[in-house]
Amino acid sequence: DVKVTQSSRYLVKRTGEKVFLECVQDMDHENMFWYRQDPGLGLRLIYFSYDVKMKEKGDIPEGYSVSREKKERFSLILESASTNQTSMYLCASHRLAGRNEQFFGPGTRLTVL
Amino acid sequence: KNEVEQSPQNLTAQEGEFITINCSYSVGISALHWLQQHPGGGIVSLFMLSSGKKKHGRLIATINIQEKHSSLHITASHPRDSAVYICAVRINNDMRFGAGTRLTVKP
Numbered sequence: 001d002v003k004v005t006q007s008s009r010y011l012v013k014r015t016g017e018k019v020f021l022e023c024v025q026d027m028d029h030e031n032m033f034w035y036r037q038d039p040g041l042g043l044r045l046i047y048f049s050y051d052v053k054m055k056e057k058g059d060i061p062e063g064y065s066v067s068r069e070k071k072e073r074f075s076l077i078l079e080s081a082s083t084n085q086t087s088m089y090l091c092a093s094h095r096l097a098g099r100n101e102q103f104f105g106p107g108t109r110l111t112v113l
Numbered sequence: 114k115n116e117v118e119q120s121p122q123n124l125t126a127q128e129g130e131f132i133t134i135n136c137s138y139s140v141g142i143s144a145l146h147w148l149q150q151h152p153g154g155g156i157v158s159l160f161m162l163s164s165g166k167k168k169h170g171r172l173i174a175t176i177n178i179q180e181k182h183s184s185l186h187i188t189a190s191h192p193r194d195s196a197v198y199i200c201a202v203r204i205n206n207d208m209r210f211g212a213g214t215r216l217t218v219k220p
Contacts, residue, residue, distance in 0.1 A: 033208070040212060042199070042210045043201075048207075090156065092156075102201070102203075104155070104156035107155065
């Protein structure tokens with residue numbers, strides 16, 4: 001059974017804190033993605049990675065960074081959390097080649113106070 | 114303008130009704146996905162299409178590549194179908210998402 005897991009379902013942090021969101025997939029997928037989802041805006045891509053130690057900016061990378069030290073793990077980092085980063089964060093993965101299905105994690109609902 | 118447009122934004126139906134959700138896109142794609150998101154956030158993939166039609170239980174998805182349009186149909190809708198349905202298109206290694214259609218099916 002394929003699986004994408006995220007470290008937390010719910011997270012509450014204070015403004016200025018450093019926040020780590022972890023995502024792990026067990027399908028040996030090359031591509032991994034971090035999205036945020038806000039009402040009325042749909043899913044927006046923050047960063048993606050197509051290989052270990054590789055990363056590409058998505059549509060809204062400002063205020064975020066990522067780390068991919070191992071193929072199965074893709075971390076999203078908020079260096080100094082702000083209230084406008086309160087959102088639902090979703091991780092996803094899929095194989096590099098072909099028309100492959102994208103698999104999503106359960107999401108992390110982050111609240112920044 | 115969003116590359117992926119969905120309609121309607123919200124949809125309320127009575128149990129048993131036939132439901133259609135539409136998706137239009139403006140760019141060349143390699144595949145189109147229909148996703149379902151239940152309250153609580155988890156997203157599951159319903160269909161991945163590159164041509165024609167697919168059916169799974171009461172769900173049917175169609176795509177017209179020439180018209181850049183796809184539809185998701187739910188037959189004999191049930192309250193457990195209540196969810197947000199998201200259309201997403203695959204462009205090379207990138208995915209673009211519609212804003213979603215919130216479906217509520219009332220008993």
